Amino acid sequence: MRGNLILLVIFIIPLIGSYVGWIIGKKEERYRDVFNIFLTGMELVIVTFLYKKVTVKPMELYVPDIMGTGLHLKLDVFRYIFVWVTVFIWFLTTIYSTQYLIKYKNRNRYYAFFMLTLGSTLGIFLSENLLNLFTFFEIMSFTSYILVIHDEDEYAHEAGRSYISMAIIGGLILLMGLFLLFDYTGTVEISLLASRFMYLDNIKYIITTLIIIGFGVKASMVPLHVWLPKAHPAAPTPASAVLSGILVKTGIFGIMIMVNIIMQGDIAVSTVIMVMGFINMFLGGFLALFQRNTKRILAYSSMSQMGYILVGLGLIGILKEHKEIAIYATLYHIFNHAIFKVLLFLCAGIIYMIIHDLSINIVRGFGKHKTILKILFIIGFFAIIGMPGFNGFISKTLLHEALAQAHHKHHSIWFTVAEVVFTISSSFTVAYLLKIFVTIFLEESEKYRGQYKSHIKKRAVIPMLILSFMIIFIGLQPNIFLRFLDGAVKNFEGHVYLKEHFYTISNIKNSIIPMIIGLIIFFGFIKKYLRRESEVGPVYVNPSLNWFKLEENLYIPVGKTLYKVSSAIFHVIDRGVVNIVMHITDALKALSGIKIKKPEIMTRKFKRPNIFNKEYIKRQKERFQEFNAFKKEKVKEYKYELITFSDILEGVRNRLNSIIYAVFIFAVMIIIILALLLF
DSSP, X not given: OOGGGHHHHHHHHHHHHHHXXXXXXXXXXXXXXXXXXXXXXXXXXXXXXXXXXXXXXXXXXXXXXXXXXXXXXXXXXXXXXXXXXXXXXXXXXXXXXXXXXXXXSOHHHHHHHHHHXXXXXXXXXXXXXXXXXXXXXXXXXXXXXXXXXXTOSHHHHHHHHHHXXXXXXXXXXXXXXXXXXXXXXXXXXXXXXXXXXXXXXXXXXXXXXXXXXHHHHHTTOXXXXXXXXXXXXXXXXXXXXXXXXXXXXXXXXXXXXIIIIISOSOHHHHHHHHHHHHHHHHHHHHHHTTOOXXXXXXXXXXXXXXXXXXXXXXXXXXXXXXXXXXXXXXXXXXXXXXXXXXXHHHHHHHHHHHHSOOBTTTXXXXXXXXXXXXXXXXHHHHHHHTOTTSHHHHHHHHHHHXXXXXXXXXXXXXXXXXXXXXXXXXXXXXXXXXXXXXXXXXXXXXXXXXXXXXGOOHHHHHHHHHHHHHHHHHHHOHHHHHHHHHHHHXXXXXXXXXXXXXXXXXXXXXXXXXXXXXXXXIIIIIHHHSEEEETTEEEEOOGGXXXXXXXXXXXXXXXXXXXXXXXXXXXXXXXXXXXHHHHHHHHHHHHHTOEEEEEEEOOOOXXXXXXXXXXXXXXXXXXXXXXXXXXXXXXXXXXXXEEEHHHHHHHHHHHHHHHHHHHHHHHHHHHHHHHHHXX
């Protein structure tokens, strides 16, 4: 128990550190920067040293009386992959931020929420309880929202509105799914849900759909992706890097938990996830072809890359007993994407720090003579397109192998279609990255001649050098990381130890084909149809700006219509209730004027008798005789009093007040007795 308290420390350190750093930053920003780098570095060291312990046995910690169900944290090899890459990327982007944000306003606020986002993200990956996971998930949405709107200009606020609106809607749908899940299973513990979920009927598919939608928003799953191409360009580059490299993985993590652990790879759900993955893969890549803002191209690229991961998740369920290669492929690409995508964003950030713009029409030719920046971008470029020798080649080869196995197992024409979509989507990746590389790094521009070395410090370059080294190292030594993934495969009840020969003629050929098609798309479509000559030179156009937009043309109009319709319906209901109450009130007022007779039996007053007096005994006998005569004649004397209906109601109210008062006194007495018994 005490040894496992480190799990609590892992995500509490950034939460406390955000406040401490904010206090330090109010007095001296340089000390705050050093403090944040030290804090994230310490997190990385702590998590790294936990690896050996986690591979032997999962670490668990339960803290009761928190969030209603208790705080249940767990760190196994599966979660360790997410936790380690998170603290690693945060450490590097924190170093990078100290250079990037020099000319920004509200730096202290940025760092505070940057660290809060780290803490909540780690809380998501450590949660073994879905209610805990949901709580951290919502905290992360709100803290990262502040990062998205950091510039506080019109575009940033528009992007922030889109981001937080989708996050809130997704969170509410997710919460609805959790309510149903708890109602039908009686638990929110991930380790218990799989055994209880299998006995549910079709309601489990409704619950699963709601939960996948909730997580799918953050994973930029089509058609829930509308926030992504707005939020990435709006946020400062280090925040964009963690949004793309890490935060979208929180949605992927939730979907993996639901589909592959709780639903145990249900074939119907897995098929839907795989299809959605192919749509993401294709549509994200296709839309990226038309964009002109470098960060927006990379944003759509993230959407496409999430499609590869979703395809892997679907294949885990479809392959069933042969799912090991799909598990390795999915986890490998989750890790690889974080590395090469963050590198590409940081390269874009270097350009923005100098030019303060990321439109390829404006920064055209900037990198022609920037040798180090060009090499770093090429490494990220080659990694994401799956060039042999780089980490992206490894995970994409594994994904393609898993898809080929599924095709061999099921012999369906749809898997042939899937192979084609996989290849074309990979070709799109080559084409839109070529668009950035050729325009910025190969074309000539006299106004950007020079190295601008004085603008960039080593602390901005070092994180990119580290990421580049990891890309090449994993690409050349892929089996080392495979052994790292062995323990994670056990979480999905797969057979451990995959020995893959990556650098075969067949695998290299499969990676070259999309590159050739990508070159054709770039020269035959992008340069021919999307590039125009103008007075200032060649510029790219974006015809997709005039296309149908899900948010502006569907979600917002439908939302406004639903608001107006629901307002009208509730207005009618409201007026109906008010009218009913008014009629009842009028009826009671009418009744209150009616006078009725209240009978009262006349009584006689007697003095207290002396029972030993003879006269008294005599009088009693006489009265007894009178009473018998009275009974025979059946005579009663009445005195009538006129009262109103309102008087009766007042009497009832007084009696009710007396009853309520008595109940209240009784409750107070019970509380006092209980308190005495307890204390």
